[in-house]
Amino acid sequence: MIYFDCHLLGSEGLQQMIGDALRHSRERADELLRGLNPCVLIAVVVLLVIPMMPPSPSILYNWHEGALVEIFRAWRWASVALIAFGFLLCGSLKNPFVIAMVVLCGAVLVSTYVNGGSYRDWAYDWFAYASVVLLAAALCKTRPKELAWGILVATASMALCNVASIVVCPLGVYDPLVYFYGNRNIAYQLSFLIMTCTLLLDGMKGVSFSVRSFAAILLAVAQVVLAHSVTSCIALAFAAIGLVLVRWSAPRKVLNGLTMVAASLLSFVLVVVCRIQDYLVPLVSALGKNVTFSGRTPIWDLALGLFNGEGAVFGYGVSGNALIRVNGVHYAHTHNIYLDAWFLGGLVALLAMGALVIMSAFRLYRLRNARCFAMLAIMLGAYLIVGITEPMTRVSFFIFLALCYHWPQSVAGSGRAM
Secondary structure: OHHHHHHHHHHHHHHHHHHHHHHHHHHHHHHHHHHOOHHHHHHHHHHHHHHHOOOOHHHHHHHHHOOOHHHHHHHHHHHHHHHHHHHHHHOOOOOHHHHHHHHHHHHHHHHHHHOOOOHHHHHHHHHHHHHHHHHHHHHOOOOHHHHHHHHHHHHHHHHHHHHHHHHHOOOOOOOOOEOOOOEHHHOHHHHHHHHHHHHHHHHHHOOOOOHHHHHHHHHHHHHHHHHOOHHHHHHHHHHHHHHHHOOOOHHHHOOOHHHHHHHHHHHHHHHHHOOHHHHOHHHHHHOOOOOOOOOHHHHHHHHHHHOOOHHHHHOOOOOHHHHOEEOOEEOOOOOOHHHHHHHHHHHHHHHHHHHHHHHHHHHHHHOOOOHHHHHHHHHHHHHHHHOOOOOOOOHHHHHHHHHHHHOOHHHOOOOOOO
């Protein structure tokens, strides 16, 4: 009888019934989400974000003989499943940003397949990257405040642990210069998200600078300075100056999302390809660097040499880092935002990563007159400065880009003049 009824309805009627049922489920889920207690939702976001940005493998594998490894792995997979389910109920599959993220993940998967890489490694990393984008896309529409608070609490908690580990074990916890969150060069991942979220919350409240932001930014700065990553410190100094300048309306015409991307691309050509630093030795030395950027230039040379034939088209996948050896030393990545995306997933991944950055940057440009979005543009610039010498296929950067693209204009405040 059921088959007969469906047959009588025809395919169009059946599709309409399914569509109506899905629409009703979405409306019900949206209603439940809007009515959820703020503190409960913040706690949920914290629990979903922390396993996406876990302590360093050095900590996980060495503490009590790896007792935490399986806990964090199961925690991450549970978070991925919950976020995916929630997005299906509350998000939109037609979201261009989400589509670009799916394309990026797919390109890296294809490259991993072509090069016989590890599907398990791909799934563990890239499901996490996609999940944080889905989380931001789902919650920015209805509960942006709780989303920002959840990310802030999660990252600030991790940063506090990281600062404590640096103070107690300045030479490294289990490995040299590796602390609670990892290598000193990745402390920015927590610090920049802390700064971003507290400034977004200030924008929602309509205040220029809160006591919370003072404490949060002090923690963010302390972490980067104590970790003593020169590139991160330079990016932090840029952010500090830029965030002050864009409190006035005039600088926002120049310091916007598109100019940040243009400067990043120019830096890639001049620094990575043309090696302008070879002609600026005194300036580079004054910044605490050498002309090889602590050994990055040989890695860039190796990566550029690998982009030929099939390697240029498909890249080398998540296991391709086995090829990155310079003078007998193995490196985990290519140490550049653009080279890293190209290496991991070929031209399609590079284009998809570029699309994510440009979509975010264009929205920041379009809304540059609002102080909140002007500040996001400055933070984008800070990330891209680090991206000259570090990869950006990381949870922190994907959350940040998703916030730039999805943060609702209605809660940002105008901030047209100081």
